[in-house]
Amino acid sequence: MSVSPVILWFRNDLRLQDNPALNAAVASGGPVVPVYILDEAGEGTWPAGGASKWWLHHSLAALDASLRDRGSRLILARGESGEVLGDLITATRAHAVYWNRRYEPAVIARDKTLKADLTASGVEAKSYNSALLFEPHTIANKQGKPFQVFTPYWRQCLTQAVAAAAPLKPGPLPAPTHWPESATLADFALLPTIRWDSGFHGVWTPGEAGAHKQLKGFVAEAMSHYEDRRNLPAQPGTSRLSPHLHFGEVGPRQVWAAVRALSGDSGVFPPSRGAQVFLSEIGWREFAHHLLFHFPHTPEQPLRDDFKRFPWADDHDASKLTAWQRGQTGYPIVDAGMRELWQTGWMHNRVRMIVASFLVKHLRLPWQHGAAWFWDTLVDADLASNTLGWQWSAGCGADAAPYFRIFAPVTQGERFDVEGAYVRRWVPEIARLPDNYLHAPWTAPDNVRAYAGIEGRYPDPIVDHVTARQEALTAFKALRGHVEERDA
Ligand SMILES: Cc1cc2nc3c(=O)[nH]c(=O)nc-3n(C[C@H](O)[C@H](O)[C@H](O)COP(=O)(O)OP(=O)(O)OC[C@H]3O[C@@H](n4cnc5c(N)ncnc54)[C@H](O)[C@@H]3O)c2cc1C
Incomplete structure (x- = not known):
């Protein structure tokens, strides 16, 4: 009689080395059935955004190739995790399901129920820490x-x-005599139909x-x-x-x-x-x-309760949010960051802080709008880090930048992109401006602007820094009753 397999449920642990659930599955001595389940409802209100899906597609392809090198393969399935696992247990007669833990609130809730259900039905359910x-x-x-x-x-x-780190012993992975049915990667439809991902290919190599x-x-x-x-x-x-x-x-x-x-x-x-x-x-x-x-409520709500009363600008006018998303605010360092994000799915951390501060403090738009845009456009979109980054920038989270600390985009550009190489790369229409005007193109005399050829090609600032800063401080004062002013 053949030995009953262990189902190895891959999630955000798409690697073979230092993978405790995989090591435990191999150590069990029976065949191992590796599976990935695309369960968007199981992610609660945070299913993967467009850029993450692009990454996931390529990462799953790479994982399958590595498994095949070891005589195994990746079974793909789409649907509610509990149901899919139930079907797989029936199809393979598996006696156990092993996985590595995740920490997003909706996923924790789902996994808890799932573990209890599996255990109640006599299937061994074990989870490990890989992350x-x-x-x-x-x-x-x-x-x-x-x-x-x-x-x-x-x-x-x-x-x-x-x-x-726990290495995986070399050699073939124990495979079942019959593989269960699998969807194809194409069935997952993770790649964009409109090809906005052309800038991703030369930059990233998803996979272990x-x-x-x-x-x-x-x-x-x-x-x-x-x-x-x-x-x-x-x-x-x-x-x-x-x-x-x-x-x-x-x-x-x-x-x-x-x-x-x-x-x-x-x-x-x-x-x-x-x-x-x-x-x-x-x-x-x-x-x-x-x-x-x-603090599982923090992807949606500020950690510091008093910020729920913050007087955000009227955001019915979507034009400012759109200008920010498209890198058309008129502040070169902000626009460079937003374009780097759109074109490569990633943005440098210093610039993430600058663009986040700009959205929340200069435009006074709710940080949740920025977090949602990042969620869709970042290849590294991560509920924990994105929430921390946005709440930190907005001043309403743990160990946060104080609200009155307002990043001045021109000063930040001059300080961290001194020679302007970053801005020139991502905002090429102003590349011919001399360094001393590059971070504030509107201050350049007409003849310099004409020489640089920026007229009509790059917008004037959508908000005035001094006014916007003052309005942000006033809004903060309304919240707190007092404010200690400081410019970053
Ligand atoms: C508004 C905002 C949103 C952000 N959203 C995300 C996000 O969705 N996903 C994400 O991974 N990071 C996020 N970050 C954190 C940080 O910007 C990125 O982790 C970092 O830029 C990734 O580049 P790197 O790998 O070269 O980082 P490195 O500087 O090389 O750091 C090494 C690793 O440390 C971790 N790390 C570094 N800085 C931070 C940080 N501030 N918070 C948490 N982890 C950090 C990352 O895993 C990173 O890969 C955000 C920051 C801000 C200000």
């Missing part, structure tokens, strides 16, 4: 409560050991191999300069690992191990100040998950 160094329920402050400030949170995390190449290259070449260069959007100063981490093509334990390996025999860890700062950014990702887990 985080420190799972949210394992970290608490002295009062046993969740942290809301990053520094003490991360200090507390670092008192615990980071588990080693692409993730490791990226990690290896960053650790060897850029990490030691990370502290100095991570705020310069024209430089390749950051790891660009975010979509790989989101989809679990590489895990944080593997990132940690790659950094640790640089310490070699010296034992000095982290091996450089750059490495230390980089690892603390990995810490921000952990913190984002901590917050989402403990």
Whole structure:
């Protein structure tokens, strides 16, 4: 009689190495049936956006290819996860389902029910941690409560050991004698019908191999300069690992191990100040998950309750939001960021902070509008990190930038894109402006504008910085009763 298989349910852990659920399935000794289920309703109000779907398509293709290299394959199915798993259990006579945990509120609720139902029907249901160094329920402050400030949170995390990454033993994966039916990737219809994704192809390599190449290259070449260069959007100063981490093509334990390996025999860890700062950014990702887990209402509602009363501008006029989305605000650093996002599915972190501050403070549009646009356009769209980033920028979240701290887009551009390479790349119609006018084209004399050929090709600012700043401060005052002014 053939041995009953284990169903390995892939989710945001699209890798073979350091995958505890896969290791456990192999260790069970029976055949393993790897499956991916496209269950949009199971994601609650946050099904994957367009750019994420593009990534998912290519990542699933890469995972299937890696599985086939090991004599296995990826079964694809679409529908409600519980029903699909039920059908697969019947079809394969599997005795167990293993998966790695996720932390989005709707997914937690679904998985909890699913685990109880499977267990009740006599199927072994086991979940593991592949996505985080420190799972949210394992970290608490002295009062046993969740942290809301990053520094003490991360200090507390670092008192615990980071588990080693778990390799998968080489060789074929145990396959069942008969494979169940599978949908095709084309059935998932994840790729856009209007081809807005042409800019993605040369930039990204979704999949485990692409993730490791990226990690290896960053650790060897850029990490030691990370502290100095991570705020310069024209430089390749950051790891660009975010979509790989989101989809679990590489895990944080593997990132940690790659950094640790640089310490070699010296034992000095982290091996450089750059490495230390980089690892603390990995810490921000952990913190984002901590917050989402403990404050599950935050993708929609501000963490700080008083912000529910914030006097947003009347947003019935959608033209400002549209100008922001399309990179037509008249502020070059903002427009460069929004165009980089549209064309590549990613935006540099410094510029994310600038464009988010601009939407929320200069345009006084609700941060939820920005979070929704990012959700649809980012290849690294992640409910935990996106929520933290937007609430931080709006000033209503944990450890947030104070509301009165308003990023001045011209100053930010001059400071972080000194030679204008970033703006010139993404806003080519103003590329011929001299450096001293590049971040504020409306201040250039007519003859300079004419020489640069920008007339009629690039908009004037849709809001005046000084007025918008004052209005934002007044709105904040109305909320708080007082305000301490400071310009960033
Ligand atoms: C408004 C706003 C929205 C954001 N939305 C997302 C999102 O949807 N998905 C996402 O992954 N990140 C988001 N971020 C965080 C950050 O901008 C990106 O993680 C980072 O730019 C990714 O580039 P990188 O991989 O080169 O980062 P690196 O600087 O190389 O950092 C390494 C890794 O650390 C993590 N990380 C770095 N900074 C942060 C941060 N501030 N918060 C959480 N994790 C961080 C990421 O996983 C990143 O890949 C957002 C930030 C802001 C201000």
